[in-house]
Amino acid sequence: MSNTFCVTITHCKTDGDKATLGFVVANAAQGSEKQTLVFLSSDGVYCAVPEEMAKIDEGAPFAPLKDLVEKFIKAGGKIYVCTPCMKKRGIAESNLIEGATPAGGAALVEWLSNGSPCVAY
Amino acid sequence: MIAMKTTEIPAWEFDDEFDGGEETCGRVIINLHLYIRDQDPGRRILVISRDPGAPVELPAWCRMTKNRLTAMQHPYYLITLKPELMER
Numbered sequence: 001m002s003n004t005f006c007v008t009i010t011h012c013k014t015d016g017d018k019a020t021l022g023f024v025v026a027n028a029a030q031g032s033e034k035q036t037l038v039f040l041s042s043d044g045v046y047c048a049v050p051e052e053m054a055k056i057d058e059g060a061p062f063a064p065l066k067d068l069v070e071k072f073i074k075a076g077g078k079i080y081v082c083t084p085c086m087k088k089r090g091i092a093e094s095n096l097i098e099g100a101t102p103a104g105g106a107a108l109v110e111w112l113s114n115g116s117p118c119v120a121y
Numbered sequence: 122m123i124a125m126k127t128t129e130i131p132a133w134e135f136d137d138e139f140d141g142g143e144e145t146c147g148r149v150i151i152n153l154h155l156y157i158r159d160q161d162p163g164r165r166i167l168v169i170s171r172d173p174g175a176p177v178e179l180p181a182w183c184r185m186t187k188n189r190l191t192a193m194q195h196p197y198y199l200i201t202l203k204p205e206l207m208e209r
Binding site: 001023024025026027028029030031032033034061063071072074075 | 143144145146147148150151152153154155181182185186
């Protein structure tokens, strides 16, 4: 059984439900002692921008996205944010939540090539 | 193991209690993980989770994390933390 896991998320403003679900599953993985990477790309990069993530709240039974992201980071989860996707949207590294790291495709490919399963939202 | 349902806390001996409340899915798991991660191997935790998925979720979590599901009567789960580490 692999000890790593990956969740890719490509939505935030475009689909708060999918962004929320992605982080729910990421929390389940990190909480199950899988070293978990959330890879944010396309519109999903907004999940790492505090003022944007704060706007996503799908309501019960889901927690607000901000709560899910902060808990994931607190539990030791890793967040990579697609750099060209950030650049396209005018998002700087200083705009990201502490604990999120700008990264490119090579970082994702390396993580998956080492045997990590992945689920996409 | 049969996931019997009960309304009363079973007569299990335990050291600590974690109530997952009405939370479901990954919320229960991450909250439980954060609650027990600094506790010693061998401690017995009474986990309460009313998540209807808990009879499937918590056994899977125990298998992945090598915590032992000592008993279960939904919504009550008796989990022994990392017994393999204690026995070394």
